Each structure stands twice: as structure tokens, then as C-alpha cells.
Amino acid sequence: MTSTSIRLYDTLTQQKRPFVPLEPGRVRVYACGPTVYHHLHIGNFRSFVIFDTLGRFLRREGFEVQFVQNFTDIDDKMIQRANELGVGVPDLAEQFIAQYREDAAALGVEPPYESPRATEHVPEIIAHIEGLLAAGLAYVLEGDVYFRVGSFPDYGKLSHESPDERLAGARIEVDQRKEDPADFVLWKSSRPGEPSWPSPWGPGRPGWHIECSAMAHCYLGDTVDIHAGGMDLIFPHHENEIAQSEGLLHKPLARYWMHVAMLTMDGSKMSKSQGNIVPLSELRQHYRPQSIRLFLLSAHYRTPLAFREELVAASQSALERIENCLARLDHLLPHAARDVRGDQSYLERLERAEREFEAALADDLNTAQAQAVLFDVVREANATLDVDTAQTVIERTRNFLVDSLATMGIDLSGGEEQLGADVDRLIADRERARQAKDYAQADRIRDELRDRGIVLEDTPQGVRWRRG
RNA sequence: GGCGACGUAGCCAAGUGGUAAGGCAGAGGACUGCAAAUCCUUCACCCCCGGUUCGAAUCCGGGCGUCGCCUCCA
DSSP, X not given: OOOSOOEEEETTTTEEEEOOOSBTTEEEEEEOOOBOSSOOBHHHHHHHHHHHHHHHHHHHTTOEEEEEEOBBOOSHHHHHHHHHHTOOHHHHHHHHHHXXXXXXXXXXXXXXXXXXXXXXXXXXXXXXXXXXXXTTSEEEETTEEEEOGXXXXXXXXXXXXXXXXXXXXXXXXXOTTSSSTTOEEEEEEOOTTSOOBOOTTOSEEEOHHHHHHHHHHHHHOSOEEEEEEEGGGIIIIIHHHHHHHHHHHOSOSEEEEEEEOOEEETTEEOOGGGTOOOBHHHHTTTSOHHHHHHHHTSSOTTXXXXXXXXXXXXXXXXXXXHHHHHHHHHHHGGGOBOSOOOOHHHHHHHHHHHHHHHHHHHBTOOHHHHHHHHHHHHHHHXXXXXXXXXXXXXXXXXXXXXXXXXXXXOOOOOOOOOOOHHHHHHXXXXXXXHHTTOHHHHHHHHHHXXXXXXXXXXXXXXXXXXXO
């Protein structure tokens, strides 16, 4: 099934470990999705693109991947934002789920196997809380329900810090009613006018953390293979999920905890509350989504990545380098030399590149390394194609590039674009002028087309055009 | 203060013991009628100071600097 041994870094054990799913051939992944109260920014999408790339790679390696990513469609921020806009919470959720899907699709993020919403799983959430109450791991307080952290000895194992240690530097407002400052809310009673669901403890809504525990269990069972999220979710979110799930089920919630490092902007984490965000919907107006994705994959996922527009622009240039190579291959294919073996050492190099590409991603999803392999091939292919246009060389290079790009979620098949008849005529006119050595006229036509966004390139196999 | 990361070329970024991948930008050359694209060449005292080792960007100790988390966070 898989010839490559995959290693993943696990936050819980703080080491790279060989990846072995619970059930051979099948991988269950739960990723914490967005709260849909606003346009998602490029930092949010770093995580989603990484999750998507992981899924694509695992499928390439022959696994069936059950990828579940939720939408948080009810919480304090949702209510506040809905009030500000004067719309209902469900309408707000619909709007930004649609926006998320549009942005995600543009970036090549495939729809998950399931994308459940918190509001659609209130019964499961209530059942989970009842279980925790019955086990003595939670308590009711004036219509709210809290998790009793003190009764879960493993609390702190993911973030590697006990509640006591945390308290030392605490600058949190402690709710004096709670038994312990570290206790967190499972069920939150609602105020008049707020969306609410009936429960044994009165009308209210789920706490943030419990929805993921309930939905992960609902769709993927007691233990998922990979639980993923941003690094900022390690504490409290994932720590609390562990307490809720493992406290009730007495089984590990996840076999591997995967956390994506933050995207920074002007020296600090990009986040809505700091006001230093670039919404993806806005960035997409200036850069091609494939460039944005290439940029997001340019650094290893556990390394902080600084966002600057010039870096996306640099990725766009890099992307064009790959595109030029693909265009050259397509242009060359009709002129390919058939019935020749092709440069054997190059073809062997290509096979080695395939293994290197795969090995890079197998090593804790090292996308930066994988990109380097891709660019190596582009350079070597361009050099080889100068002297060798064997069909095997062209086709196998093309297959490598397309497959590798697909694994990274980058689709460059723009479709066969047709030029207008007038442009075709101008190109033909220019060719005639060149034949007649009327270079002034030829250059005039080339300049005119350039102004119209069409770049001409003269090759041994005839003139080639591209958008530029 | 606690916990966790990070510091590699002008910029971005791989590399975790055998003397530095890749991309962007720059310089020179080749190709071209000229271009474009492409190729070749060129561009690194691996934050500092000690230590371990035949050998350290990589391991250990100590500095300096940056970032994240410490109950909104991808």
C-alpha cells in the first residue's frame, strides 16, 4: 500500500513518530475549523491549506482519508457579530460558510469528508455533558455546566503545563463561583434574546470546546488518528477536548496531535483581535490563488511564517517558472521525437525526484523540501529539452510536475484558451514580417500584443504566446 | 514569571554530526535579428561565547534577540 514510511510530529509526545493509523489503510482526521463570523484571513487559511495538503498526501500514499472539519456556528462572537450587523446568527453563519467555501475552493482546498456544524449536533453535545456529569467530571452552576479540571489528573499533558503552573502567571478574571479557576464551561445558559436550545439545565448553548469532542466522536469514533489545528489551539481548546473526551471514554482522543505554526504580520501573529489581518477574499483580488498556496507551503508547517505581500509576489514569480516549463512541454509535445529512448540519465533522475518528493512530504510534511525537488526538476527539464525532445522525456516530465503539483493542491491546468481571430492574425502578420526581415514591423506588433497582455516567445518549434 | 518554538545569503527558506537544497531579487555570460523564455557562472564568517568530537549550522552549557501560548484565537 505505502512504500514510504511516514513520520509525523506529535505535540503530545513532542517528537516525530512513525505514522501508523488505528485501522490499516484508513486515516481518520479531525481538524478544528473556523468560527464563521467574519471573512477568514490568510493566517486561518495557512492551517486549512496544510490540512488539505496532508489529506492529499495521505491519499496519494494509498490511504482512505476520512477528514472531518467543523464549522463553529454558535458562540459569543457569532452572537455579538450578528447583533452588530442586525442579522440572525443562522444567517450570519450561512453567509460566512459560503464565503469560506468560496475562498477554500479558490485555494484548492478540497471539501472535507464531513463538515458538521455545532448547531446540528446539540443533542450529541448534551448527551456528552450528561455523561460527564454522571461520571462526576462536571457540575451544574445556575444553568451553566462546568468541567471539573481537578478530577482529570492528565489535565495539562498536551500543553505540558499543569493548572498550578499556569496560575502562577495568570492574568485572568476568575469567575468566583467556579470550584477551581481552571474549570471551563461545557454549557452556557442563555440570556433573553440569544439563540438557545433546551437542556436539562435550562435553555442555553454549547461551550466552545465541547462541540469538537462531540462531533469528533460522532463521526470518527473514540479515537481519531490525527487531530489538527493551529498552534494557538493547543491551550486551552485541545487540552480541554482531551479532558472532555478522555474523561468520558477512557481512550486517547487522538493518536497524533498536529499543530500549525502561526502566520505573522508586522512581527506578531495575524489575528482579528489585533487588527492585523489580510482577508483571503481581499488578497485574492491581487494574487492568483495558486501563488498564495505556493507561498503558504513555502515554509515547513511548524515554522512561523511572516506574511508580506512581496513574498506572495515572489511565489507568483516562482509559480510562473513552473508554468513556463509546463507550457513549453505542451508546446513541444506535438513535435516530440517518437521511437527514441530519451536521455536515460535524465529519466533516472526523474525517478529519483519522485522518490525525493514523496520522502520530503513523508518526513512530517516538509513542503519546503518538496518544492525544492520540484524546482530542481524544472531546471533539469529545461536543460534537457534543449537537446532532447523524446516523447518519453516530455510526457514523464509533465506527469511528474502535474502529479507533484496536485499533491500540493496546485492546479495549473487553466484550460485551452483560444485567442481572438484578430490576435491570431496579428501573430501571423508578425511571422510574415519576420520572414521578410521587416523587424520594425514585427516588433511593433509584438509591442502591441504585449500592451494587450500577450507575450510572444519565439522558439525553434515556432512562436508561442502566454499571458503576461 | 511558567511552558513551547525560533535565529542559515539583500529577501524567503530546507538542511539536526562529515565543511551549506530550493525560490525571489542582483551581477556576468550563452542563446535570440532584438526580445521573451531558458541554461551556465556568480552571490553564506549558518546570532554570539564556551564545551564535546577526528569532524558541529546540526549535540551540550551560557548569553543576546524574536515569536507563540498562559482561558477570543487557525
